[in-house]
Amino acid sequence: METICTVCPKSCNLSVDDRGAVTGNLCPRGETYGRNERLHPVRVLSSTVRVSGAIHHRCPVKTNFPIPKNEIFDAMRLLDDIELIAPVLEGAEVVGPWVTTREMAGA
Amino acid sequence: MHGYDLIVIGGGPAGLAAALAARAGGLREILIVERDIELGGILNQCIHAGFGLEYFKEELTGPEYAGRFIRLLRETDIEVALDSMVVEITPELLVRVIGRDGERTLAAKSIILATGCRERARGPLGIAGTRPAGVITAGTAQRYVNIEGYMPGKCVVILGSGDVGLIMARRLTLEGAKVLACVEIMPKAGGLPRNIVQCLYDYKIPLYLSHCITEICGEKRVEQVRVARVDENRKPIAGSEFAIACDTVLLSVGLIPENELAQAAGIGIDGENIETATPGVFVCGNALHVHDIVDKVTAEAQRAGAAAAAYVKNGGAS
Ligand SMILES: Cc1cc2nc3c(=O)[nH]c(=O)nc-3n(C[C@H](O)[C@H](O)[C@H](O)COP(=O)(O)OP(=O)(O)OC[C@H]3O[C@@H](n4cnc5c(N)ncnc54)[C@H](O)[C@@H]3O)c2cc1C
Numbered sequence: 390m391e392t393i394c395t396v397c398p399k400s401c402n403l404s405v406d407d408r409g410a411v412t413g414n415l416c417p418r419g420e421t422y423g424r425n426e427r428l429h430p431v432r433v434l435s436s437t438v439r440v441s442g443a444i445h446h447r448c449p450v451k452t453n454f455p456i457p458k459n460e461i462f463d464a465m466r467l468l469d470d471i472e473l474i475a476p477v478l479e480g481a482e483v484v485g486p487w488v489t490t491r492e493m494a495g496a
Numbered sequence: 497m498h499g500y501d502l503i504v505i506g507g508g509p510a511g512l513a514a515a516l517a518a519r520a521g522g523l524r525e526i527l528i529v530e531r532d533i534e535l536g537g538i539l540n541q542c543i544h545a546g547f548g549l550e551y552f553k554e555e556l557t558g559p560e561y562a563g564r565f566i567r568l569l570r571e572t573d574i575e576v577a578l579d580s581m582v583v584e585i586t587p588e589l590l591v592r593v594i595g596r597d598g599e600r601t602l603a604a605k606s607i608i609l610a611t612g613c614r615e616r617a618r619g620p621l622g623i624a625g626t627r628p629a630g631v632i633t634a635g636t637a638q639r640y641v642n643i644e645g646y647m648p649g650k651c652v653v654i655l656g657s658g659d660v661g662l663i664m665a666r667r668l669t670l671e672g673a674k675v676l677a678c679v680e681i682m683p684k685a686g687g688l689p690r691n692i693v694q695c696l697y698d699y700k701i702p703l704y705l706s707h708c709i710t711e712i713c714g715e716k717r718v719e720q721v722r723v724a725r726v727d728e729n730r731k732p733i734a735g736s737e738f739a740i741a742c743d744t745v746l747l748s749v750g751l752i753p754e755n756e757l758a759q760a761a762g763i764g765i766d767g768e769n770i771e772t773a774t775p776g777v778f779v780c781g782n783a784l785h786v787h788d789i790v791d792k793v794t795a796e797a798q799r800a801g802a803a804a805a806a807y808v809k810n811g812g813a814s
Contacts, residue, residue: 392693392697393692393693393697394689395688395689395690395693395694398689400689409534414658417717423498423780431557432669432694432698433545435543435544435545435557436543436671437641438668439645441622442535444534445643445644446644446647447642447643447645448644449543449557449642450543451543451557458698461698462670465670479559479563481559486730488565490543490557490559490560491559491560491562491563492563493542
């Protein structure tokens with residue numbers, strides 16, 4: 390796998406083999422980053438959900454912790470049938486790993 | 497005429513931090529004028545994480561970052577006029593506002609311009625072709641998707657590899673669109689490496705470096721773009737052209753400070769200093785110059801707020 394290290398602005402181009410051996414890194418942090426990216430990559434996701442009774446029809450949400458990269462589209466589907474009702478607080482649990490990222494007053 | 501100590505124009509992160517710093521510097525009568533129906537500026541549509549690492553030492557989304565300042569503001573008696581647009585300022589520090597109850601002119605002892613920036617549109621790029629629907633800036637698409645809840649298209653090509661375009665490549669993919677390519681004329685991507693990895697590589701979206709869109713084709717709606725490799729002078733190389741069928745083109749080709757108000761009033765802005773050429777008028781955030789990181793906007797705006805406070809307290813001599 391080829392990727393770019395995002396630990397620091399040097400942005401090393403990394404190659405990682407199937408067992409997680411890293412080349413191209415200039416420092417040990419790049420090695421850890423590359424191995425994790427190959428063996429169990431995780432991401433924080435953001436999206437929006439429907440909300441009624443607020444100034445907009447969408448409320449922004451994020452996963453409250455990094456989720457495995459291969460579960461991204463499953464996590465997105467969780468949001469499809471959700472509709473929040475204003476007022477909404479920031480940090481409120483929505484479904485699964487998702488929490489709201491802004492408060493929205495009732496209009 | 498009623499006179500404010502300070503009128504802040506724009507309620508994005510720059511305006512919020514400037515007003516709070518001016519209050520901390522001792523100013524009493526402060527008004528923020530914001531043309532949108534809410535505070536927060538562009539941050540409201542930037543729902544991804546990546547804000548606040550410098551200022552708060554934690555990674556926040558745009559709305560979370562704005563929320564922190566909006567809550568601080570609520571604890572003060574700083575006045576806020578929403579849905580109100582400043583249409584003119586004068587070197588005598590008069591501010592003409594059009595809002596829900598019509599037009600009014602307000603006097604101020606100091607003014608801070610915090611009007612942000614806007615995106616470069618298709619016109620200056622000089623791309624050949626027709627003028628079909630479906631060509632929009634990445635920031636407009638961001639607003640459609642994240643605030644209004646509309647999808648701008650199904651098959652998307654992104655021109656330019658600035659961060660807003662990269663972020664939208666991922667966002668549209670997550671919402672079910674097919675992002676077919678990101679086309680960048682320079683040999684190197686414009687956006688952060690982190691966004692290249694997490695917005696393009698993660699979703700296997702091809703990045704065409706040293707390529708440009710030579711033509712946008714379509715009758716009513718975009719039907720395809722023609723893409724060519726460019727040489728070291730950024731001129732398309734004959735014979736390298738290929739077509740990509742798509743219904744939407746997102747432009748992510750740069751931001752320009754928004755300071756028509758100062759220009760129209762003959763108030764000089766040098767793009768570097770928070771002081772303008774007119775005493776008592778200050779400028780900060782993306783209205784001064786485009787910032788990649790909102791934390792830097794906050795720091796600059798705090799300096800502008802403190803400078804306005806010092807100016808007013810010294811009776812107009814800074
Ligand atoms: C589309 C887009 C996406 C961006 N995404 C990111 C990102 O993901 N991460 C990042 O770090 N930075 C991003 N930026 C940069 C971002 O703009 C800055 O980090 C920061 O938000 C700038 O703050 P500001 O207060 O100067 O401007 P803004 O947030 O743009 O706020 C300016 C405010 O002034 C108001 N205003 C303008 N003119 C008037 C007037 N005449 N009267 C009344 N009100 C007025 C506007 O409505 C707006 O609310 C993005 C910029 C754009 C344009």
